[in-house]
Amino acid sequence: MSxxxxxxxxxxxxLAAAGSAVGLGNIWRFPFLAGTNGGAGFLFIYLICxxxxxxPVMIGEIAIGRRALSDAYGSYxxxxxxxxxxxxxxxxxxxxxxxxxxxVVAGWxxxxxxxxxxxxxxxxxxxxxxxGEYVNQIGPLFLxxxxxxxxTAVIVSQGxxxxxxxxxxxxxxxxxxxxxxxxxxxLTLPNAGAGVNFYxxxxxxxxxxxxxxxxxxxxxxxxxLGMGCLITYGSYVTKDQxxxxxxxxxxxxxxxxxxxxxxxxxPLVFSLGAEPGQGPKLIFVILTQAFQQMxxxxxxxxxxxxxxxxxxxxxxxxxxxxxxxxxxLVDQKKLPRKVVVWSMSGIIFLLxxxxxxxxxxxxxxxxxxxxxxxDMLSLISDLCDIALVSGGCLMTIFIRxxxxxxxxxxxxxxxxxxxxGSWLKSYIHYTIMYICxxxxxxxxxxxxxxxxxxxxxxxx
Ligand code: PFF
Numbered sequence: 001m002s003x004x005x006x007x008x009x010x011x012x013x014x015l016a017a018a019g020s021a022v023g024l025g026n027i028w029r030f031p032f033l034a035g036t037n038g039g040a041g042f043l044f045i046y047l048i049c050x051x052x053x054x055x056p057v058m059i060g061e062i063a064i065g066r067r068a069l070s071d072a073y074g075s076y077x078x079x080x081x082x083x084x085x086x087x088x089x090x091x092x093x094x095x096x097x098x099x100x101x102x103x104v105v106a107g108w109x110x111x112x113x114x115x116x117x118x119x120x121x122x123x124x125x126x127x128x129x130x131x132g133e134y135v136n137q138i139g140p141l142f143l144x145x146x147x148x149x150x151x152t153a154v155i156v157s158q159g160x161x162x163x164x165x166x167x168x169x170x171x172x173x174x175x176x177x178x179x180x181x182x183x184x185x186x187l188t189l190p191n192a193g194a195g196v197n198f199y200x201x202x203x204x205x206x207x208x209x210x211x212x213x214x215x216x217x218x219x220x221x222x223x224x225l226g227m228g229c230l231i232t233y234g235s236y237v238t239k240d241q242x243x244x245x246x247x248x249x250x251x252x253x254x255x256x257x258x259x260x261x262x263x264x265x266x267p268l269v270f271s272l273g274a275e276p277g278q279g280p281k282l283i284f285v286i287l288t289q290a291f292q293q294m295x296x297x298x299x300x301x302x303x304x305x306x307x308x309x310x311x312x313x314x315x316x317x318x319x320x321x322x323x324x325x326x327x328x329l330v331d332q333k334k335l336p337r338k339v340v341v342w343s344m345s346g347i348i349f350l351l352x353x354x355x356x357x358x359x360x361x362x363x364x365x366x367x368x369x370x371x372x373x374x375d376m377l378s379l380i381s382d383l384c385d386i387a388l389v390s391g392g393c394l395m396t397i398f399i400r401x402x403x404x405x406x407x408x409x410x411x412x413x414x415x416x417x418x419x420x421g422s423w424l425k426s427y428i429h430y431t432i433m434y435i436c437x438x439x440x441x442x443x444x445x446x447x448x449x450x451x452x453x454x455x456x457x458x459x460x
Pocket of ligand 1: 021025026095227320
């Protein structure tokens with residue numbers, strides 16, 4: 001085990017896994033999905049998904065990785081044999097495609113950091129059209145995304161622990177501080193209460209099938225589940241660590257950042273008289289407007305710090321995404337780590353180009369003939385969401401039918417002496433044996449049907 005590298009401490013693992021979880025998903029994707037899907041109703045369903053479906057899946061993945069001490073493919077192969085390794089490959093492939101478009105959005109955030117810090121951003125009038133033009137400036141965006149991929153590759157090539165642990169120790173507290181600072185500011189603005197209402201008071205009759213689909217997919221995405229990321233990180237976890245407790249801390253850290261991001265965005269949206277359902281550009285438009293209102297110097301400092309922290313958060317996620325295929329190729333094909341890191345980064349960057357060009361500059365990539373999916377970036381993101389939820393479902397079926405639940409319980413009791421007699425054991429037992437496979441299986445089928453054919457006829 002030692003030659004694969006380990007996290008140096010319990011806190012090191014928790015920080016790295018929380019760093020993987022906290023990213024653009026929390027600060028960029030969660031608010032815009034909540035904004036388009038009913039606000040408080042979305043938050044309500046999201047929290048239910050985390051508690052009933054996601055935490056058990058997270059625990060299962062970490063346990064599989066720690067037991068098998070291998071990458072996603074190797075772990076399924078070792079514990080399950082037969083064709084189970086393909087389930088690992090399915091996740092690895094999903095991770096590759098997530099990283100391809102994630103890196104493009106990280107390039108947008110990186111670009112905003114540069115623009116705001118150099119004082120070029122806040123003197124604009126219409127931030128909606130600025131965003132539209134910005135994401136079509138291929139030259140700078142190409143460079144920013146490439147820069148982001150290079151930073152990711154440099155850190156991953158150093159091996160686990162070093163770069164990842166260090167980056168997280170600064171990023172996480174900084175992120176909380178700036179979120180809370182902007183929340184306090186936003187709550188003092190006129191009409192902020194309407195935003196708080198929209199975000200925190202659920203109208204149950206506004207919850208539709210779409211609210212549930214998007215909330216579930218977002219919960220999987222946000223916690224980095226269903227694609228072997230936590231199997232890979234779990235394989236670097238030592239036996240003295242309490243997996244259940246770590247999973248609880250990681251989930252709380254991730255969910256609290258998403259929650260705070262919503263609490264920051266919606267009072268601003270309502271006090272600026274903006275539209276909550278404006279999609280992926282939401283935070284880029286709303287926050288720049290808020291920074292502008294803070295005045296030239298304060299806006300530049302707070303805005304610069306904000307986008308810098310988002311870049312850090314995104315970086316700790318891209319690191320974990322790249323680590324998944326890298327660990328596979330290093331473990332299974334015995335290739336040198338550095339060669340694998342740089343070649344995978346190059347391939348993934350190229351795979352992301354259609355997403356980068358899909359915001360208008362190449363018209364064909366922006367008008368795909370697929371239900372509800374206007375552009376290439378959204379299509380890849382939708383396909384990956386499906387892969388995560390179905391991957392999570394198959395993971396629980398793997399534990400239930402192949403590896404066996406007793407082995408999971410045994411692994412979870414290592415580093416956690418009181419586990420066997422606790423209520424947590426029953427919770428994990430019933431969720432993994434029955435609730436997750438059944439509900440995630442049904443949801444996978446419904447989400448696939450909805451994304452490609454539409455399910456409005458079912459329930460709004
Ligand atoms: N959880 C990350 C976010 O919310 O930004 C995205 C992500 C990272 C998804 C790693 C999947 C993954 F394996």
